Amino acid sequence: MLVLTGLILTGNPASAQKLYAPNFNKAWIQDQGPFRIAGNLYYVGSYDLACYLITTPKGHILINTGIPGSDTMLRRHVEALGFKFADIRILLATHAHFDHVGAMAAVKQATGAQLMIEEKDAPLLEDGGNSDFDFGGHGRMWVPVTVDRRLQDKDIVELGGMRITVLHHPGHTKGASSFLFQVKDDTRTYRVLIANMPTILSETKFPSMPTYPRVGRDYGYTLDTMPRISFDIWLSSHAGQFDLQKKLSRAKGYHPEAFMNSRPAYDSAIHTLREGYLKKMRAL
């Protein structure tokens, strides 16, 4: 895959097409070895773009796919952990931006998995992101892909004994969502939050935009709701948001404790985002 300014050319000639890329960061394609986070939860993403594999006896769940072309990396990571890529049954995403859903179409095609996303982000997945309220209007940012199930707040996604609760955290996109679930190992159960942190894009205008009239209210709701979630392990859409590299440098091998006790860092990240939100609201 080749990334040019504002343009991604997918490597597969069969699906070769020009895709618009609003921005690019080298850490999005920099390699990161896959590893087990806790219980049946694994990290299969890149250095910064977090993708998560949850394995079950009935097949696997993949959350996020990185930028277009990342399907090759995902397959390599899943196989390196000893799992079959073709066993992925469900695809989820924290939000429909090209750095998280770029390879959804390719992964769906390779696995036949069911694609599920919060209903307000479903149109974006199906039009390649062209209707995005901030980045839209420049053409497709990824290969359009059909959504099989439209999720809503508090919906449960189930597979092979796993129950994942969808938490709608709108603002960053209209359908941005976090996921809450439990995984276990021989020692204990871990309550895991994969949080979609409500970062505010410079293009977003408060309190309202013609393409997203309730954007200010949605951010307010999300920033009020997120501090009330309880969890043992905090993860998010970008590895940098929860300091993955620092955690890995302290822990070699299977080390779920490295991801625990992250409440203060989570609270402080939400606090900083709230300050930014209030500042932008006050500047009106």
Ligand SMILES: [Zn+2]
């Ligand atoms: Zn995003």
